[in-house]
C-alpha cells in the first residue's frame with residue numbers, strides 16, 4: 001500500500017478559508033461565535049412557522065429565541081430569531097432561511113441600526129410588609145405591577161434584553177416563583193436625520 | 196356518507212348507484228360552466244402540465260383518482276409499480292435521464308410512507324419529483340383515522356416544499372406550483388397531500404399558465420463583475436482544474452463546459468454525479484475525484500492552484516478531511532443554490548447562477564492557456580497509478596464493466612446501485628454523454644438501480660440507448676419486485692448482478708478497518724438462485740462464472756429485445772475498490788491497490 005501524509009502548517013489558501021469562515025487559524029484557538037438577531041417575514045400559517053423552526057433542528061443550527069406575530073400585511077407574520085454561530089454558520093442560517101419557499105424576506109439586523117425589545121413577566125413571593133421595598137426596586141426599571149395577591153406580586157418589564165436580564169438578576173434576591181419571557185422582537189430603525 | 200350506508204344495506208343497488216353517480220357527475224360537468232370533481236381536476240391538470248408518465252399504486256384515499264383515470268383515459272401513461280419505493284426511484288430515473296419532472300401517485304398512510312426513502316434520495320441528489328399522496332378527509336385529519344399519516348410533517352426536512360390541499364378550488368394552481376418549484380432553480384422533490392374529500396368536491400377547472408410565488412425565486416445569469424474576476428483568475432493560474440458536478444448536467448451545461456475546457460486546455464475532474472458532463476475519453480479528463488476517485492484526479496486536486504467548481508457541492512465523499520483538501524487552490528464556485536456556495540469551503544470567487552448561463556457568459560472572456568507542464572505532471576501521476584485490474588483467470592467485476600463499455604462503445608445509460616458495484620461502474624465504464632450515468636449518490640440508497648433503470652427505459656419510449664442496471668447481490672433484492680413490472684412492459688433492460696456473495700462494500704471496510712471481522716455481511720448461503728428468480732418474473736436469466744464467458748453472456752443478453760435480461764456474474768468476493776481515501780482521512784492519505792493486486 002502506498003500512502004502519503006500531509007505536512008503541518010497552513011497554506012495561504014487555508015488561512016483565507018479559515019478567516020472567511022470565522023474560524024481560528026491557531027490549532028487550539030477558539031472560533032469567534034456571535035449572537036445574531038434575524039428578522040424574517042413569512043407566510044401566515046402553521047406550515048410556514050413549522051418549516052422555519054424545523055430548519056434549525058434539521059441543519060443543527062442554534063436557536064436561542066423565537067417570537068412571532070402579525071406583520072403589517074395581514075397575510076404575513078414577522079418572526080424574530082436569535083441564533084449564535086461563526087460567520088460560516090450564520091451565512092448558512094441566512095441562506096437556508098432564504099431558500100424556504102415560505103419566507104418573503106430575511107434580514108440579519110445585528111449590525112444594522114435596529115431596535116430590540118423583550119417583554120418579561122416575573123412573579124415573586126412577597127408579603128404585604130415587603131411590598132413597598134420591592135416596588136421601590138422595580139420602579140427603577142420602570143416595571144409595572146400587573147397582579148397582586150396577599151403573598152405575591154407579578155411585574156411586567158419591557159426593554160432591551162440587557163435590561164430584562166438585569167431586572168431578572170435583581171429579582172434573584174427575592175423568592176421568584178415564575179418567569180416568562182417573550183423572546184426578542186426586532187426591527188430596523190428608520191433614520192430621519194442622517195448626514 | 197349517506198351513499199355508503201345505502202350501499203351497505205342494499206348491495207344489489209351497487210351498480211345502479213354507481214351509474215347514477217356517473218350521470219350526476221356528467222351533469223355536474225355540463226352545468227355551472229364545467230364544474231369538475233377534484234379527481235378530474237387532478238387528471239386534467241397533469242395533462243395540462245404535459246406529464247407523460249405517472250408511477251403509482253392505488254388505495255382507498257386515491258381510489259377516486261384511479262376511477263376517474265379509468266373513465267377518462269388520460270393522455271399520460273400510468274405504470275402500476277409493485278412497491279411505492281420502486282415508484283419513486285422509477286420517477287427519479289425518468290427525471291434524471293429526461294431532465295423532466297417525475298410524477299408519483301400513492302395512497303395515504305403506508306403508501307405515502309413507502310415513498311419516504313425515494314423522496315429523501317431525490318432531495319439529496321437534486322432530482323425534480325412531484326409526489327402526490329392521498330390523505331384522509333380533511334375533517335378526520337389529526338384523529339388517527341384509518342391509514343392516516345402526517346406526510347407533510349414526515350417529509351418536511353426532505354422536500355424542497357410541500358402542500359396540503361385544503362380547498363378544491365386551489366387544486367389546479369397548487370399542482371402548477373408544485374411542478375414549477377420541483378423543476379426550477381435547484382431541483383428537488385415536492386409533496387402534494389390530497390385529502391380524499393378534496394378529490395370528491397367540485398370546482399371550475401382552470402389550469403394556470405403562469406405561476407407567481409412571492410417567496411420563491413432563483414438567480415439565472417451570473418454577476419458580470421464576478422465572472423470577469425473568474426476569467427482573470429483563470430488567466431493567472433498555472434495549474435487550474437475544473438471540478439464538475441451534477442449541477443452541470445442538470446443545467447444542460449455539458450457542451451459549453453467541454454468547449455471551454457478544450458479551448459483553455461484546462462483538465463477536468465468530475466464528481467460521481469458529474470460523470471458524463473465531460474467526455475472521459477478526452478486527454479483532458481482525469482476521471483472522478485474523491486473517496487474512490489482516480490489517483491491522478493486526487494493528486495491534481497491536492498496540487499492545483501485554481502479549482503473551478505461547476506455545479507458541485509463539496510461533499511465529504513469528495514473532500515475527505517476538509518481542512519487538508521486542495522490546500523493550494525483558490526476557488527471559483529458556480530452554483531444556483533446560494534446555500535451551497537461556501538457551505539463547506541469558502542470560495543474566493545463565488546458566482547451565483549445557472550451554470551449554463553454563467554459558463555456562456557465566461558466563454559468569451561477566456562483565452563487559450565499553455566498548460567503543458569501541468570498536463571505533463573498529471574500524465575506522470577496517471578502512469579504512476581492507472582485505473583487497472585488483475586487478469587489472472589478469475590472473474591473480476593472491473594473486467595465485466597469494461598466489457599459492457601466495449602459492447603456499447605459507451606453509448607448506453609448505466610444505472611448503478613450502491614456499494615462496490617457502484618464504484619466500479621463509475622470507474623471503469625468511461626462516460627461520454629451527459630445523463631448516461633445515474634446513481635444514488637447523496638443518500639446512497641441500495642435498491643435504487645433496478646427501479647430507476649426501469650424509469651429511464653420508460654422515459655426513452657422504446658428508442659434511445661440501451662439501459663444497463665448494475666447491482667450487487669445485496670441491493671438488487673431490495674426492489675427486485677420491479678422486475679415483474681419491467682417484464683410486463685417488455686422493457687429490454689440489461690440487468691447485471693455482480694454477485695460476490697457479500698455485502699461487498701461493507702465487507703471491504705471490515706477487511707481494511709475492522710480486523711477482518713465479517714460481521715453479518717456473508718450472503719452466500721441465503722442468496723436466491725438469481726437465474727431462476729429472473730425467469731420467475733418473466734425475464735431471461737443468464738449466469739457467467741468465468742472471464743472467458745463474459746463476452747458470450749453479454750452478446751446473448753443483447754440478442755433479447757422484448758424483455759429484461761438478468762446476467763448474474765459470480766465474481767470473486769475478495770476484490771476491493773481502489774484507490775480509496777479512508778473515511779475521515781485526508782486526500783493525501785489515499786490508499787491504492789498494492790502492486791501484486793494489479794499485475
Ligand SMILES: Cc1cc2nc3c(=O)[nH]c(=O)nc-3n(C[C@H](O)[C@H](O)[C@H](O)COP(=O)(O)OP(=O)(O)OC[C@H]3O[C@@H](n4cnc5c(N)ncnc54)[C@H](O)[C@@H]3O)c2cc1C
Pocket residue numbers: 319320321380381382439440441442443445446465466467468469483484485486487488505506507508509510512513529530531532535548549550551613614617635636637638639640
Ligand atoms: C458508496 C459511495 C461512494 C461515493 N464515493 C464518491 C467519490 O469517490 N467521489 C464522488 O464524487 N462522489 C462519491 N459519492 C457521491 C457523494 O456522496 C455525492 O453524492 C456527490 O459527490 C455529490 O455530487 P455533486 O457535488 O456533483 O453534487 P450533486 O449532489 O449532484 O448536486 C448538484 C449541485 O449542483 C447545483 N445545481 C443544480 N442545478 C444547478 C444549475 N442549473 N446551475 C448551477 N448549479 C446547479 C446544486 O445546487 C448542487 O450544489 C459516493 C457515494 C456513495 C454512496
Ligand SMILES: Cc1ncc(C[n+]2csc(CCOP(=O)(O)OP(=O)(O)O)c2C)c(N)n1
Pocket residue numbers: 612613614615616617639640641642666667668669670671693695697698699700701
Ligand atoms: C438501504 C441501505 N441499507 C444499507 C446501506 C449500507 N450499505 C452500503 S454499501 C452496502 C453493501 C452493498 O452490498 P451489495 O448490494 O452486495 O453490493 P456490493 O458492495 O457487493 O457491490 C451496504 C449494506 C445502504 N447504503 N443502503
